[in-house]
Amino acid sequence: MEHQVLNFDDYRGDKLKLARMAIGLSCEELAEKIGKTKQFVSKMEKGFKPSEQVLELISIALNIKPDFLFSERKYALESDVCHFRSKKSRTQTLTNSVLARAEILNIIISAVEDEIEFPEVNIPEHPVVDALSPTDIERIAEDCRRYWGLGLGPISSMAKLAESFGVIVAHVNGVDDRVDAFTVHNNRPVIIRNNVKKSVCRFRSDIGHELGHLVMHEGITTGDKLTESQADRFSSALLVPRVSFIKEFPRIRGKQFDWNALVAFKLRWKISLKMCIFRATTLGLLTQEQARTGYMHLNSKGYTKVEPGDESLQPEEPNMLSAAIEMLDDVTWLNILMKTGLSQDLIRELFSVNRPLSNPRNILQVI
Numbered sequence: 162m163e164h165q166v167l168n169f170d171d172y173r174g175d176k177l178k179l180a181r182m183a184i185g186l187s188c189e190e191l192a193e194k195i196g197k198t199k200q201f202v203s204k205m206e207k208g209f210k211p212s213e214q215v216l217e218l219i220s221i222a223l224n225i226k227p228d229f230l231f232s233e234r235k236y237a238l239e240s241d242v243c244h245f246r247s248k249k250s251r252t253q254t255l256t257n258s259v260l261a262r263a264e265i266l267n268i269i270i271s272a273v274e275d276e277i278e279f280p281e282v283n284i285p286e287h288p289v290v291d292a293l294s295p296t297d298i299e300r301i302a303e304d305c306r307r308y309w310g311l312g313l314g315p316i317s318s319m320a321k322l323a324e325s326f327g328v329i330v331a332h333v334n335g336v337d338d339r340v341d342a343f344t345v346h347n348n349r350p351v352i353i354r355n356n357v358k359k360s361v362c363r364f365r366s367d368i369g370h371e372l373g374h375l376v377m378h379e380g381i382t383t384g385d386k387l388t389e390s391q392a393d394r395f396s397s398a399l400l401v402p403r404v405s406f407i408k409e410f411p412r413i414r415g416k417q418f419d420w421n422a423l424v425a426f427k428l429r430w431k432i433s434l435k436m437c438i439f440r441a442t443t444l445g446l447l448t449q450e451q452a453r454t455g456y457m458h459l460n461s462k463g464y465t466k467v468e469p470g471d472e473s474l475q476p477e478e479p480n481m482l483s484a485a486i487e488m489l490d491d492v493t494w495l496n497i498l499m500k501t502g503l504s505q506d507l508i509r510e511l512f513s514v515n516r517p518l519s520n521p522r523n524i525l526q527v528i
Contacts, residue, residue: 169210171231176234177230179264184223188202188206191223195222196218201426205326207467216418225257226499228502229503236264263351266331266512270482274349276458280326287377295443298395301395303402305399314405316400319365319400320477320479329349329351329352331354331512332355352368354368360466362427362474363475366396366400366478368395373393393475397432397443404480406440410446411426411449427470435459491518
C-alpha cells in the first residue's frame with residue numbers, strides 16, 4: 162500500500178487543535194516546537210493551510226502522521242454524551258484535553274472494531290426518574306446485580322465486570338489529579354480513568370460510579386451534586402449489597418471502632434474504609450456522630466489517600482482494548498495506524514497501550 166498523496170484542500174484545522182489538546186500543549190508551546198508564533202498556530206487551527214515543511218514539523222511535535230490532519234472528524238464529542246464530574250479546581254483547558262483524548266480513543270476503538278468483535282453492550286435500562294430516593298438507588302443496584310448474575314458476594318474485578326458487558330475501560334496518562342474518571346455514553350460506552358490515582362479501592366468505586374451514570378443518567382446532564390451523589394450511592398450499593406453489608410459489617414460500641422475487623426471487611430469487599438463508613442451510615446448502622454468520629458480518625462492518621470490494607474490488594478488492569486489490538490496481525494495494525502493517522506508512540510503515551518511489531522519487516526508491506 163502506498164502513502165496517499167495529501168490534498169491540501171482537505172486540510173482540517175480542527176484536527177490540528179484536537180491533536181494539540183490531546184497531548185496537553187498550549188498554542189504557545191506548539192508554536193515554540195515548530196518555530197512559529199502563537200498567532201500562526203491559531204490561524205492554522207482555523208483552517209489556514211500549512212506548508213509541507215511546517216506539516217512535517219507539526220507531525221513530529223504532536224506524534225501523529227500528516228494524514229491525521231486531512232481526514233474527517235467523525236467522532237467529535239458533544240458534552241451531552243459525556244458524564245464528567247464537576248470540580249471547581251479543574252480548568253476548561255484540562256477538561257478539553259481529556260475530552261480530546263477521549264475522541265482519539267474513539268477513533269482507535271472504531272478502527273479496531275472493524276477487525277475484532279467486542280462483547281455486546283449489555284447495560285440494563287432504567288427509566289429516568291426526576292427524584293431518585295436512596296431506596297430507589299439501592300433497588301436499581303440490586304436489579305443490576307441480578308441482571309449481571311453477581312449474587313450477593315464481592316465483585317472480584319470491577320474492570321473485568323465492566324468489560325464483560327461491552328464497556329471499554331481505559332487509563333489516561335499524564336493528566337493531573339483534578340480529573341478522576343469520566344464516561345462517554347456512545348453506542349460503545351467508554352470509561353476513562355486517570356491512572357495517577359493508585360488506590361485499588363478508589364479505582365473500583367470510580368468504575369462503579371461511572372456505571373451508575375450509564376445505568377441511571379442516559380440523556381441527563383451530570384456533574385452536579387445530585388447526579389454525583391446518586392452515582393456514589395449506586396457505586397457503594399453495587400460493590401456491597403445491603404443484605405450482605407448489614408450481615409457482615411463489624412458492629413461498634415459507642416465511638417469505638419474495631420479497626421482491625423474493619424480492615425478485614427474492607428479487604429474482603431475491596432472498598433475503602435471511607436466507603437465502609439459512608440455505606441454504614443446510609444444503611445443506618447452508624448449514627449452521624451459515629452461516622453464523624455470514624456472520618457476524623459482516618460484524617461488524623463493521614464489515611465485520606467492511602468489506607469491500611471491497600472498494599473494487600475492487587476491492581477485491576479483493564480485489558481479488553483489492548484487484548485483486541487494484540488490479536489491483530491502486524492499488517493492490519495499498521496493499516497489501522499495509517500488509516501487513522503495515529504502513531505504507536507502516541508497511543509502508548511496517551512493510553513498505556515503498547516503494541517510492538519512482532520516482525521518489523523512487515524512495515525515494508527504497507528509503505
